[in-house]
Amino acid sequence: MARPHIMFVQAQMIPWSSGCHGSLYSDVHSKSLSQDDVDGSATTIVRYPANWGRQESHSLSCHEEFLVLDGAISVNGRLYEKHTYGFLPAGYPREQLQSAHGAVLLTMFYGVPKVTSGSIGSFDEKLLVEYVNPLEMDWDPGLVDPQLSKGVAIKPLRTDPYTGETSFLYCSPPHRVPPGMSKPQWTHPMVEELYTLEGDYVWGDLGRMQRGGYCWWREDIYHGPSGTDTGYNLFVRTVNGPLVNTFDTVKKPFSWNPEHKPILPPELRPYGQPLPFAPNY
Secondary structure, three states: OOOOEEEEEEEEHHHOOOHHHHHHOOEEEEEEEEEEEEEOOOEEEEEEOOOOEEEOOOOEEOOOEEEEEOOEEEEEEEEEEOOOEEEEOOOOOOEEEEEOOOOOEEEEEEEOOOOOEEEOOOOOOOOEEEOOOOOOOOOOOOOOOOOOOOOOEEEEEEEEOOOOOEEEEEEEEEOOOOOOOOEEEEOOEEEEEEEEEEEEEEEEOOOOOOOEEEEEEOOOEEOOOOOOOOEEEEEEEEOOOOOOOOEOOOOOOEOOOOOOEOOOOOOHHHHOOOOOOOOOO
C-alpha cells in the first residue's frame, strides 16, 4: 500500500515513543507521522535529550533529510540551529553527533536506517545538501506557481538532481483569500508532504490546520479551497517528482471556519482532534 493519504493530523496529538525509526538511537524519543510499509521510508519527529551524543564514526544505510524544529544539534562540528536544514545521503560519514541542550528535528528517512560503524562507505556527493540556513535567505515570490494567489513566496532548500523532487519553505501573509471569495480545488501528479512550522492553513474541505499540522497528500486527490487569516510558514517536500499543480475548473466557496473533518488512516484516527484554540492575549 505504501503510505496512506493523510490530510491532516496535528503532531501535538501524537504521543512520544521511545527510540527512533528502525531502532536507530534507542536513547531518543520520536513521533511517527507517516511510514511506507513497502520500502520502510518514514517521516518522524525526533527529540534528542540534553547532553546527547555519539562520538564513534558511523553512517546510515539510507538518506536522512531534516529540519530543526527546536534546539540545536551538531553534526561533525557543524551546529544546526532552529529551522536549519540538511540532506545527508546514505553513507555520509557522521564522525560526531552532539546536542548539548537538546533538539527536536523533523526527520525524513528514505528507508529503514541501519548503522554502519568503523569503515564508512562512499556517498553520492550530488545528493548532499550539507547545510542551509533559511534565516539568511530572502523569500522569492518568483519561484511560486503563477496560478496561485499573490503574496506567497518560497525559500528553496533542495532539488534532487535525478528525480526533480524538491524541498522548500513556503510562506503566506495573513488575510489571503478574503471572505466571500471562491477558489478551485487542486491536486498533483506526485505526493506533496506538508508540515506547518507557524500559523494556520485553512482547508475549506478539511478544517483549520495549525502549527504542527502534517499532511501526506497522495497523488490525484483533490482538496481545497484553502487560505489563511493568520499567515503561515510551511515546510514542503515533493515525492516522486517535481511540484506540479493541477486546478479544477469549478470554483467552490471558501469559509474561515470549516468543519473539522480530516482524512486519516486507522492508526492516526485516535489523534485526529483539532488543536485547542490559544488566544494571543
